Amino acid sequence: GENVEQHPSTLSVQEGDSAVIKCTYSDSASNYFPWYKQELGKGPQLIIDIRSNVGEKKDQRIAVTLNKTAKHFSLHITETQPEDSAVYFCAAGDQTGANNLFFGTGTRLTVIP
């Protein structure tokens, strides 16, 4: 099955700096890569996703890049704010099959005011 690795496990940045979280996956059939944000005491919430037909997607301060050859994808948050502090999960899945989503182990991001 799919194996998704996520790094780093914790990340601290100063407010206004950028944060980058990286994930690798093992199954070349995976073609859907979402990122979820989990705030304390809540369930994960989708913040952005990318499908394999594009290499980059941006939504305001958040962007995701995908390198299918190297089997890795990254989340970039620019101009970080204290409310960005949360745990972020990457995931990988195959749209064409019945496969489910496989999640990374999470990154705890702390934005220091």
Place this chain on the structure above:
Amino acid sequence: NAGVTQTPKFQVLKTGQSMTLQCAQDMNHNSMYWYRQDPGMGLRLIYYSASEGTTDKGEVPNGYNVSRLNKREFSLRLESAAPSQTSVYFCASTTGGPVETQYFGPGTRLLVL
């Protein structure tokens, strides 16, 4: 529109006791999922239901059973709880399959003594 709701929020069980975790969604979604979240292990799929009347095993199904009661409700049952089942359990739903936006509930924190 409450989205995905879960009950209870928190539960303490003794080894060998049984309990049912309840999940309901009001978004008319076809597919529903149960995950467990453990420190350092991300989210792992226990069972899912692609549509009313169907259920399938996920990555970690041992020790659990599920029932898709109707389109709205998907319950998870622990017949004989073990300390290894101490975890936070999340229910999620999607319109169609797993490789689209998953909407998560707030979670149930379970402690098995």
